[in-house]
Amino acid sequence: MRPRKPQQIARELALLSLSQLPVNRKKLETLPDDQLVSKLVLGAVRTLTTEVQDTLNNAAGELQRSNDRLLTSQTRASDLNTARTMLQEAIACTQIAINQLGSAVDFPELIQLANQDKEVRNYAKELIITVNGHRTAIDQIISEALVDWQVTRLAQIDRDILQIAVAEMNFMSVPASIAINEAVELAKRYSGEEGHRFINGVLRRVTEQKQPA
The missing domain is CATH 1.10.940.10 (NusB-like)
Structure with a gap:
């Protein structure tokens, strides 16, 4: 996999921490670098954890509903088709969660670059400030x-x-x-x-x- 550019890393950090960081522009602008990195990383972890949990919960719900439909059906085509659709939606939700968990493998790289690369920190901050503003x-x-x-x-x-x-x-x-x-x-x-x-x-x-x- 080709190494990603600082702005690409910054976009990912901004995306994952956007909903977790302070909306106040001055408060964000005056954060020392070490505090900014901590907030970016913590926000990213919280967001990804919430997204994965919500997705898995949705998948579990779809699996349960499809199972219930199969158990209560009289092998009618409409019931089987509905159960099949529910199962497909559950599989899709599970796949999303797998993708999100796979992204967590890159967290060490995100943390290291956020700590070491000022361009990553600055661009992530600029993105968040611009969106909020x-x-x-x-x-x-x-x-x-x-x-x-x-x-x-x-x-x-x-x-x-x-x-x-x-x-x-x-x-x-x-x-x-x-x-x-x-x-x-x-x-x-x-x-x-x-x-x-x-x-x-x-x-x-x-x-x-x-x-x-």
């Missing part, structure tokens, strides 16, 4: 690009990926192609099987909306 505008941009969906109904990890990408494109002068590609890679690591396609589609519509008619 422009959250209303960012969510509005995302909302306008969603089709028959609402920002508040998005999975937290998908919402955070979109917020980071839109922040980079609209407020940090990052080329859209780079922001979108990086968001898709994050979605492949942390979202569902179709998550990266959904993220890509939404961000493509964001770029189309920015273009003059």
